Amino acid sequence: MIPMDAEITHIVNETPSIRTFFFDFSLEHIPGQYVMVWIRGVDEVPMSLSYPNAITVQKIGEATSKLFKMVKGDSFGIRGPFGNGFSLEGRSILLVVGGVGAAPLGALADRAKSDGLRVETILGAKRADELLFEKRFKEAGDLLITTDDGSLGHKGLATDLVGEIDLTKYDAIYSCGPEEMMFRVLNVVEGIGMSSRAQFSLQRYVKCGLGICGACCIDPYGLRICRDGPIFRGDQLTETEFGRYMRDASGKRVKI
Numbered sequence: 001m002i003p004m005d006a007e008i009t010h011i012v013n014e015t016p017s018i019r020t021f022f023f024d025f026s027l028e029h030i031p032g033q034y035v036m037v038w039i040r041g042v043d044e045v046p047m048s049l050s051y052p053n054a055i056t057v058q059k060i061g062e063a064t065s066k067l068f069k070m071v072k073g074d075s076f077g078i079r080g081p082f083g084n085g086f087s088l089e090g091r092s093i094l095l096v097v098g099g100v101g102a103a104p105l106g107a108l109a110d111r112a113k114s115d116g117l118r119v120e121t122i123l124g125a126k127r128a129d130e131l132l133f134e135k136r137f138k139e140a141g142d143l144l145i146t147t148d149d150g151s152l153g154h155k156g157l158a159t160d161l162v163g164e165i166d167l168t169k170y171d172a173i174y175s176c177g178p179e180e181m182m183f184r185v186l187n188v189v190e191g192i193g194m195s196s197r198a199q200f201s202l203q204r205y206v207k208c209g210l211g212i213c214g215a216c217c218i219d220p221y222g223l224r225i226c227r228d229g230p231i232f233r234g235d236q237l238t239e240t241e242f243g244r245y246m247r248d249a250s251g252k253r254v255k256i
């Protein structure tokens with residue numbers, strides 16, 4: 001598939017490290033699906049669609065730093081959307097969000113609100129100024145905030161609150177953020193027999209995005225993040241490498 005040329009129409013500075021890049025067309029997609037973003041001369045990297053016509057990006061390394069140098073009128077290539085996306089289930093849902101994990105879950109919150117679901121969100125970030133889409137989640141339903149340094153809301157991790165809430169009142173739980181955070185959520189839901197009602201969006205190295213190179217396979221069953229995911233139910237992740245180790249760009253195992 002040849003990438004489509006996406007011209008940047010405007011850029012929103014969401015937090016000191018995160019920006020939303022709007023482009024000049026919309027993609028029909030299921031919240032949680034991603035696109036492969038080709039930054040010419042550097043790399044092609046996976047990004048969730050945060051809106052039908054936007055990606056929301058945290059500056060991490062080479063590709064994302066080049067993206068942050070782009071201005072209105074510049075362009076990048078897009079292939080996709082790819083992957084399965086979240087499945088909205090029941091009438092009452094909980095979102096557990098860490099950092100830039102708000103990109104796919106912001107899109108899910110919008111869809112859930114327009115479908116008339118009751119939405120509660122636990123939104124965590126390192127500091128108050130790194131909270132992403134606070135207003136968007138508030139407009140979708142109830143919002144609880146956590147910050148690592150206590151600059152806003154509960155001081156600590158989003159998972160601290162997950163342990164304190166009666167999770168059985170939700171029909172489904174959705175989580176995206178650092179893998180350590182999602183692993184803690186998985187342990188809590190597993191402990192109360194709810195792992196099949198929780199969906200996790202994995203953010204790891206994806207290369208081809210087509211299910212053929214094997215770079216994104218999860219041990220021991222070989223589930224591919226790019227094709228079988230990036231959304232997996234909790235009961236698919238228990239007894240796997242999730243939360244324990246992952247592969248780096250060269251395919252080498254690295255501890256999480």
Ligand SMILES: Cc1cc2nc3c(=O)[nH]c(=O)nc-3n(C[C@H](O)[C@H](O)[C@H](O)COP(=O)(O)OP(=O)(O)OC[C@H]3O[C@@H](n4cnc5c(N)ncnc54)[C@H](O)[C@@H]3O)c2cc1C
Pocket residue numbers: 034043045046047048049055056057058059060061062063064065100103104202203204205206225230
């Ligand atoms: C399905 C999917 C959806 C994603 N959606 C988003 C999104 O909406 N917004 C967003 O900002 N990011 C998202 N990511 C992560 C994003 O793809 C990486 O941050 C990006 O590829 C980093 O590229 P880089 O060249 O800037 O960094 P690199 O130069 O490749 O990496 C720099 C360092 O960052 C770390 N790193 C790189 N990639 C990852 C990763 N995937 N996970 C954890 N650590 C990593 C490594 O330690 C690495 O040494 C998503 C990933 C996947 C698989």
Ligand code: FES
Pocket residue numbers: 205206207208209210211212213214215216217224225226227
């Ligand atoms: S990235 Fe190639 S198989 Fe998933």
